[in-house]
Amino acid sequence: MAETTIETFRCMMCGHEYQEPVVKCEDKERSCPKCRSNSIRHLKKRVTKED
Numbered sequence: 001m002a003e004t005t006i007e008t009f010r011c012m013m014c015g016h017e018y019q020e021p022v023v024k025c026e027d028k029e030r031s032c033p034k035c036r037s038n039s040i041r042h043l044k045k046r047v048t049k050e051d
Contacts, residue, residue, distance in 0.1 A: 002026075013037035 003024040010017045011032035018033055030040045 008043040009040050010043055011035060011037055012039040012041055017043070 004021050005024070006019050007022045008017060008019050009030060011034065014032060014035040014037065016032055016034040020030070022028075029038060031038045032040060
């Protein structure tokens, strides 16, 4: 199984910060869960877990 991490993202349009699970080597287009903008910036890794 691929490594999954919980990572933090910030929307550059509304400033909303949220955490989302990310699968290593996954290239997924993300959108803000609050305003649906796709101007998302990755902040930092939080927790690592392996399945």
